[in-house]
Amino acid sequence: MGVIVAIATHKGGVGKTTSASNLAAGLARSSKGKKYLVVDADPQANLTATLFPHERRDYKGQTTLAHVLGGTAVLDEAIVETSTKNLDLIPSHIDLFEQESYIQGTPRALLGLDAAFRQSALLNNYDMVIIDCPPNLGTFMSNALYAANYVIVPVAAGDKYALDGLRSLQNKVQQVNVVKTERKTELLGYLLTRCDMRTNVAKTIVKTMRDTFGDQVFSTIIRENTEFGKAIMVNKTIFQQELRASGAEDYAGLAAEVVSRVAKASKKRDLLEAQLATESESPSAEVVVS
Numbered sequence: 001m002g003v004i005v006a007i008a009t010h011k012g013g014v015g016k017t018t019s020a021s022n023l024a025a026g027l028a029r030s031s032k033g034k035k036y037l038v039v040d041a042d043p044q045a046n047l048t049a050t051l052f053p054h055e056r057r058d059y060k061g062q063t064t065l066a067h068v069l070g071g072t073a074v075l076d077e078a079i080v081e082t083s084t085k086n087l088d089l090i091p092s093h094i095d096l097f098e099q100e101s102y103i104q105g106t107p108r109a110l111l112g113l114d115a116a117f118r119q120s121a122l123l124n125n126y127d128m129v130i131i132d133c134p135p136n137l138g139t140f141m142s143n144a145l146y147a148a149n150y151v152i153v154p155v156a157a158g159d160k161y162a163l164d165g166l167r168s169l170q171n172k173v174q175q176v177n178v179v180k181t182e183r184k185t186e187l188l189g190y191l192l193t194r195c196d197m198r199t200n201v202a203k204t205i206v207k208t209m210r211d212t213f214g215d216q217v218f219s220t221i222i223r224e225n226t227e228f229g230k231a232i233m234v235n236k237t238i239f240q241q242e243l244r245a246s247g248a249e250d251y252a253g254l255a256a257e258v259v260s261r262v263a264k265a266s267k268k269r270d271l272l273e274a275q276l277a278t279e280s281e282s283p284s285a286e287v288v289v290s
Contacts, residue, residue, distance in 0.1 A: 002037070002126040003262055004117070006148035008133040008141055010172075011165055014156040015193035017046045018228055019096070020132035022247070023152075024051075025237040026255030027128060033129040035278060040092035041065060041113070041144045042134040043100075048091040050235050051082045055064075064093040069103065069112045069143070072115045077121045084237065088126075110179065113143040129261070137172050145176045146150035150188035150262065155209060157202040158194040158224060163209075183269070184206040188261055190219045196224040217233070218261075 007020045024038040040047040043066075057080060061278055067073035078090045093278075103109050112130075117123060131144045145151060153169060156162045177184040190213055196202050209217050223246045231241035238247040 002123045002128050002268065003150065004123075004129045004131065004148045005258070005262070006131040006133055006141075006144040006185075007154065008145065008149045008151050008169065009154050009165075010135055010137045010141070010169060011102075011156070011159075011162075012092045012135045013159070014154045014162070014221060015228075015263045016135060016154050017042065017050075017132055018232070019152070019154050019191060019193060019222065019251075020130055021047050022238050022251040023254055023258065024087055024130045025084050025239050026251040027130075027258070028084050029141045029239060030252065030255055031086050031127070035086050035088070035125060035168065036128050036130065037088045037090065037122070037126045038082075038130045039065065039090045039113075040132050041096075042092055042132055043094055043096035043140070044134070045092040045094060045096075047132045048089065048093075050232070050237065051084075051087075051089045052091055052235075053080060053083050054235070055083070059091070062091060062093075064091045064096070066093045066096040066099050067234050068116050069096070069108065070099050071108075075116045076122055079122070083240075096140070104139060109139050110142050110146050110176070114147040117147055128259075137168065141172065142176060145173055146180060148185050149183065150186050150265065152188050152191055153257075154191045154193045155191050155205070157209075157221070158192040158199070159195055160201050160205075162205050186265060186269075187216060188258065188265065189216055191218050191222065193222040194224050195221045218254065218257055220250060220257050222247065222250045222254070232261075 007016055009016055024036055025035045027202060033256055034276040063073045063078040068075055068078055068162045079088050082089050133144045151173060173185055190209060225245055225247040227238060227242045228247055231238050238245055238251060
């Protein structure tokens, strides 16, 4: 069964959607018979603009996540194949904004996406699902974090205010975990993006992050690269835009590191659960009083 990884931050301009699309493409490109799904949970639908196969399919009338969370469709009906082999998409739509007001105050405000996954067998068809969250701490981020096994937090090294608000996101994950009855959402890692190591700001942020969070920070950094802007303008991933770009190299490296981290985290979690199960089944020792 595939694991679910949310990419979440409530700060804009950190490369969240760029990371979601290019990580997903990097995973699919490096896969050997594996399949990946990316879910656009942002009503702005920027990820959808990049990955939706406009050249062979009409977006108008397409079933989207707005229909799923609105209760008029199931996840399977929203899946489309992207132009990247082994990568599928569940698109978003601006109508998702309207759904937020309808589901607030109902269980779907937190459980909607998780319930949609549970009602579908699609996790059996994918090795990993990537969710692109909206850049806020609202309803759809809550949905994504509740459904996810892991979360990746992008941090822009080119922004001197990059570290502001990390505590708010950490608190959000903790709040979601309080009400999760099964496996909790774990931090997979902090991802340093927009890194121009020629600048003192980037050097300072990278050092601060590594000193503060240690190996919770991905070894891979995403270097600043003009090819990202060009790719966005023509609705392409960095791999489709320029394979020789540093960005393509960086996201390929990140894909490999994500696979490795998920495997290690899953093994650690499985061992812990097995240990707890064994301990609960063991009879308590009798105390003999002489």
